[in-house]
Amino acid sequence: MRDANVVNESANIVIVGSGLAGSLLAGMCAARGISGVLVLEAGPDIPMGDPSWWFHHVASGGGTPNTPYAACYDAAQDITATGGAGPKAEPPWSIVGGRIFGRGGTTLHWGGWIPRFMPEDFALCSATGQGIDWPFSYSDLEPFYCMAEKYLGASGDSTDNSPPRSQPYPYDAAPYPISAGPFISAFEKLSIGYGHLPMARYGQASGDFGPCRTTGTCDYCPVAGRFTGDQPLTLLRGNPAVTVRMGAPVIAIRMSSKQRVAGVTYLDQTSGRIVQVDAQAVILCNGALEVPKLLLGSKSIYWPGGIGNDHDLVGRFLSATQFFYSSGQMPNLAGFQEELGFASLCSRAFDTPAYQKKGKLFISMNYETPNLDVAKWMAAGKSVQEILAARVAATAFQLYGNLSAIPQYDNRVTPDTGTNRFGLPRTRIDTPAPLYDPDSAQEYLGIMNRVLATMGCSSVNAGTYPQRSDHAACTTRMAKDASNGVVTPELQVFGTDNLFIVSNSVMPTLPAANPTLTLVALAYKVALDSNTALGSLVGSVPKP
Known part of the structure; x- marks a missing residue:
């Protein structure tokens, strides 16, 4: 007998997360004319670039508390954190205020800093013995840095x-x-x-946004002059190829075999129903804390320790600025x-x-x-x-x-018992x-x-x-082989055919500079290469 509380749907590509990476990938799919793209976001729709909200923001004294995203941060009760012992130990993290759940993700509150990583940042292990090297060099990524700067509306010297x-x-x-x-x-x-x-201060100025007018109220910009992850999704409104669902926390990835993803399961917070979506491919763009939690929570007969976790690397090497x-x-x-x-x-x-x-x-x-x-x-x-x-x-x-962060195997994020108000598992962070x-x-x-x-x-x-988990990264790091990482240099989860991760979580190491620009450049590098599985899916450039 069919369960009335379970709804079955299908999609071509499911993108989990509507932040910087998710909105970029959705735009790539739309530019290529791919239909059946479903973006699932746990948080709510958050009005940005709204003059009425700006007047409220200014009249109320400004600051983050007087923004529409102020209610979309982690709550203290949603986190369990432990630190190390001794005078030089890492204290427990307090991630309240570090990330935003909602349409556009954490870029809704970011400063817009977009420096490039330095060439030596891609070879930390070779230079210091710490961590692992990136599977490619700065020069390999440099052309895609240029594309990323155009996409983000970069201003610089x-x-x-x-x-x-x-x-x-x-x-x-x-x-x-x-x-x-x-x-x-x-x-x-x-x-x-x-x-x-370098700053992302021109929004997508050739569309409906920007440029920066220097109002001095950057906690809430009235003209959307700073690039934020919701802007590409706004440009996709009315496009029948892409559907964005708010209040839709993904709670499991379903596998039909060891290699093949069947789809995802999410909770419709409006109706309270469980929705099972069959998909041809799944792309995880939900951040360096939520991606490993989802993989670890998706246990099955094929992946008893969680997807991609045969070598106990998922969620490890947690780093942050x-x-x-x-x-x-x-x-x-x-x-x-x-x-x-x-x-x-x-x-x-x-x-x-x-x-x-x-x-x-x-x-x-x-x-x-x-x-x-x-x-x-x-x-x-x-x-x-x-x-x-x-x-x-x-x-x-x-x-x-x-x-810059030191890569440490024992520093880890995992799902904890219970759920937060967005329907996602609580977060456990251990940083010994x-x-x-x-x-x-x-x-x-x-x-x-x-x-x-x-x-x-x-x-x-x-x-x-x-430590608020600012710029959290490295929790599903990419490597040349599965014994050292969770995803391939093509951002494909080792051992799977149709599961991909586009997130700070894939970065092997975290340098001193803000990682946002590098994430966009990395997405371009892989997704525009028709020889990669991800590139064969989404390989087109969205208009800046």
Whole structure:
């Protein structure tokens, strides 16, 4: 007898996750004229680029809490986390605020930073003995970096050839704000190189979005000037070839044999029904935490330990960017104010081969300070004299640092008991091994402190932010053979014919730079190669 609570459907290609990678793959399928594409997203539809929401955001004081995606983060009760032991151990992660469940994914809150990885980042093992090398080089990926920059609407300094580039950025670099002057002067005095931070600030400007108008309210942009993962899906609205379903957490991948995926099972949160979708291929784009959880939760007679997990590698080598800060106080005699609302000054002086063994550092200027909210001071009844005095009073100047991660087998993400409010298994994160060398971190913080001291700052202090799983990666890493990784260099799960992963989870190692651009370039590299199984499915370029 048929179960009335189970619905059966079919699709050509199922894409799990509607974020950066999922929306890119959906656009590729549409560009090729492939029909029957189903995108399944656990979270809700989130309105972006909406002027009415922007007015609410501004009138409510701005910040993440006053955005439509604020309700779509992990909750503290959805996570179990353990750390290591000892003074240099990795503390338990606290991932609340690190990722977004919803249409467009975590790019809804990202800063838009899109630096390339450096050439040496693809050969960490050869240089240091840590982890494994990528199965290809920077030069192999470079043409696809150019395509990714066009797709994301990149602005950057085309005269900066570190790392080497074959084409200019699509748009000129955002200017340094006036408040960057003291930082630049200090960098030069200390012989620390600096440059423009590449940014995705033109949205898909040739479509319905962008470009950036520098409103300074980047937590919620009124014109969708920063690229976000929902934009390609908006351009696909009305396209009968692609269906996007919200509130549809995928809870299992179904196998018809060891090699063949039959489809997926998801929960329709609106009706409460279980839906079984038969599919010709499944592409997992649901992030470095959810992808391994789904694979491990999809046990069967063919994969008793979870799909792709015959070598106990799924969910292991969990890596994430560790964020540091250095802060000091200095009279703001020039009356500097926040201008752009996003970073444009960075330093990659310590993101070079010489620092790879100890861990590489990517430095950026905190773009949110100095900042005096004159409207609030006026609303509080402050006099003109008081406001003018506050404008030049001592204020905070800060630097941020991103440190590359050490690949550690014992650091792992797995599904935990129970479900979250999006219908997905709770998340368990165990990090008994350190992600970075604390001695190296202290050395780098000392350098950042010297920059602030050279600027004339006092009360200089430094520290680290709690680990939110920012830029989480490496949990289904690609390798040349199944004994070292979960997916092939063509992003196909080892031992399967029609299961693919396009996510930060496939990166073998995580350098200091933001991985977003590299993920898009990697997707292009594989999906545009007709000789790969994924390329034979989706190999067309969506219009930027």
